[in-house]
Amino acid sequence: MNTKPQLLRRALALAALLGASASALAAGGDLGQMQKQATNWTAISMFAMFVLGTLYITKWAASRTRSAADFYTAGGGITGFQNGLAIAGDYMSAASFLGISAAVMAAGYDGLIYSIGFLVGWPVITFLMAERLRNLGKFTFADVAAFRFKQTPVRMFAASGTLVVVAFYLIAQMVGAGQLIKLLFGLEYWVAVVIVGSLMMVYVLFGGMTATTWVQIIKACLLLGGASFMALSVLWHFGFSPEAMFAGAVKIKTDLAMKDGKTAEVAASIGQSIMGPGNFVKDPISAISFGMALMFGTAGLPHILMRFFTVPSAKEARKSVMWATSWIGYFYLLTFIIGFGAITFVLTNPQFTDAKGALIGGGNMAAIHLANAVGGNVFLGFISAVAFATILAVVAGLTLSGASAVSHDIYATVIKNGEADSASELRVSKITTIALGIVAVVLGIAFEKQNIAFMVSLAFAIAASANFPVLFMSVLWKGCTTRGAVIGGFMGLVSSVGLTIVSPSVWEATLGYPAGSAPFPYTSPCLFSMTIGFIGIWLFSVLDKSARAKVDKHGFLAQQVRSETGIGAAGASGH
Template sequence: MRTSKLIFGLLAVLASGALLAAGADMGQVEKQATNWTAIAMFGVFVAGTMFITKWAASKTKSAADFYTAGGGITGFQNGLAIAGDYMSAASFLGISAAVMANGYDGLIYAIGFLVGWPIITFLMAERLRNLGKFTFADVAGYRFQQTPIRAFAASGTLVVVAFYLIAQMVGAGQLIKLLFGLEYWMAVVIVGALMMVYVLFGGMTATTWVQIIKAVLLLCGASFMAFMVLIKFGFSPEAMFAKAVEIKTGLALKDAKLIEEAAKTGKDIAVLAAAKGDSIMGPGSFVKDPISAISFGMALMFGTAGLPHILMRFFTVPDAKEARKSVGWATVWIGYFYILTFIIGFGAITFVLTDPTFLDAKGVLKGGGNMAAIHLANAVGGNVFLGFISAVAFATILAVVAGLTLSGASAVSHDLYATVFKKGNADSAAELRVSRITTIVLGVIAVVLGIAFEKQNIAFMVSLAFAIAASANFPVLFMSVLWKDCTTKGAVIGGFLGLIASVALTVVSPSVWEVTLGNPKGSAWFPYTSPCLFSMTIGFVGIWLFSILDRSANAQQERADFAAQLIRSETGIGASGASGH
């Protein structure tokens, strides 16, 4: 009773704060900025999810309940929840915005995000479920010394979670700023507070059901948007592409930079504008060189198999068979959704960029580029559908943020506190307490970083998290499960090398060094879009080299233990909740 009162008390404080702030800001914000239909739907959704959280809180009695919903989620439910986790603000808002801005090149996100799933299906899902309990460190450290491998796993998890959280908080902040008429920082604080309520009280059970409901709503909403876009063009993608090229060409004719270039070079402005319009149907407008393309693609493909909040979902099902089924269903929903985002992106060019309602005085999209899908919802479905899609987008962000926070909290409480500091002797209540304290700390960090990175494209911010996951977590997971000569020393040193290299190269890349930190253009030390080609190679080579050089007695034992690990990973014999098959 006390828990539920606290939940609804927090909700009341948040809701009243939001409305007061909205009222205070109304005089300074354009009238369209506050959408009361959307706010009403927000309220319905938040009230519904709070009810789920209250129900989940009554079922969350142990650490296993908190982290993995007691392992009682079916494969179909988990597949929808994984899709819900994966179809984040980056996917819905970020990819559609990238397609609107860059056309064909925006598709690299959708393709890259999707092709990581076969790797998980055939290499990871079954082994993860058979070897792990709560976190991916259980799998990576199955035959290794626990203290060093868990210290690395927790570090890798927290860095990935931090970068991923930034993108979600930026999306949430811009969305609520657009609809409520709030200051950006206020919007980010409200989202951070709501997310903490979900995770603190509901754990994995609440997070899973919020993700399932959100996935269904998002798939329905995106399907309707894509249908309404295509119906205008007689269900002809060619007609839609032709119209998008025509619109982009027309906009280029008014582009001050292009006019200046024509004046300097003496080239015909119409020829330059036509080339600019046609560029959206071919590569090169976003990823400008082969190394960036390969590196970026590697990050999106291999990063999926290193994302802690996705890997954690495989421990919520009862056995390996259900884990495989989870991936199958998740791949179906995610693949379908990414086809829709491409249509939505081109739909935004044809519906939104030509309508002054959605542009400010400078001709820039209201709310920023990330809001393309939200404006398209208004264009094809009016105010009511805008309210629905806005509430779903908000739900999308909230569910993903909750999943991320949960994985970060479990890394600290389960990997560091219970295993490293308490040597496996921590009781469930103490572990839960540490997890909840970590949730609050992560929530505060997410809010601060969300405010700092306000101007970044959220799909791009997520790609940086993928690059770090692909360079640190994935090589350690892959080599520890599939290479018998991998040792603790190799995994930890190689993993940290990949982690440090990916973070360092990300910081000195143009996107962070110049755009976020404000250094002069051309001053970035690392010239490429993504560090993954270099940092992932460093991670794998580091693991291989330091494992081969490790001649210690521990290393010999770890190599000998590989046979037992292989049998359990392949058969499930000895895994919790598994019967072998």
């Protein structure tokens, strides 16, 4: 029993060594234009204080994590208000904070599709999912999907869907973290990604859901406070007139186009274009597909769905969603202001751009540079620490959901037929955590140049095409069968991943094929792959005449009673 404190002390020492190495690297070497960022000791010290604080929380949480229920769901003891903040913390990821503001800075009005799309998924969860999930599940969304179906095939599908979504979501977080640490410390990008991956593994391995929840709550409060200050500073500069802010952004975009040699008429058109659609989403099919991914993907994200099992009752689950929606809606309004603020404060400031006019640290760093512009080094340090905390908390939640898919859904339920003891399940979960950490680091290095909000939208498209149709149909349609859920779910999963790979976003931007050569012309596959998933579930359920299909349909009434009333769900979280 004494091994855990020893391991934790070693992990803390490793993290301290990583931090010291980063500081040493930041202090030395010829870093060129990055030098002034690398020696920003105010920012670095605030950053270090936050890392040490969250490691302390992990140490405290490790002493409270004694069982699988503690590790996965914090023992089901989180209140609705706390869980609402933690869900908001999970959802307000690096993609939201860094990626949306960068997208608004680059494309203007079109960046708003992210803010609206990410937000409108919440009514789906509020009215269709939250209460049913809490009443039917224990640790993972597979518990819900497999409630009346044959366990092995449904859990294999659920684990596959979870791991693919987690992998795509992890890419975005690791890219954001790598660019942030690179900017702050002046490190090589790959070194920064390795440091982030190592810290993330420490959090999850030792703290589990308790540590992840409290890091998310603290980070959500800090992020909401920091983003509010940034947005108010931008608006104050324009006399709290959004119209003046937009006019200033249009003028700067016009001036930059003139500087690039465009005629006055063309430059004016480019400047004005940021106030209308078309810079990012080029056609109606892309807009519909992209919007569907953001709206329905929310209800298929495994790390968000997992949070409903951390509360003691369905009432607290509903309260969680109400609070989360409030915080998230407010935050997304702020990101839009921050994006336009970045146009006016950052794009024309030589302190934040290189000789070619590109942002130092890459386009995803718009919000970080804006923090420096409105609040100086101290606020830059604060926002950098909060952005890093944002990434660590979300990565920890993602890793936890991926680890639970392997340990709870595949190992404990499929391989051990539900007879695995808590200790062995935890051991498998921790091995999976290490494997996922390594995968996240490798993929984070491979996708260095991508906009992180866009990378997350691909994860949403896969969640909407695979996980959401199975959840929706299994809970709300009596005729759904094991065969239909599994085949249709895999059809949605495979088609969404396949179409994503052959879309311009991966085929051209990441794999390097020439422009216009992508076999699938749209940026998001969701309109097509989600339709394939739903049709597959319906068709193969209708055609299923097996004896198992009768059992599946017969179990619908018991599932409905439990999902609507909670009868029999009292011990669900204490597996």
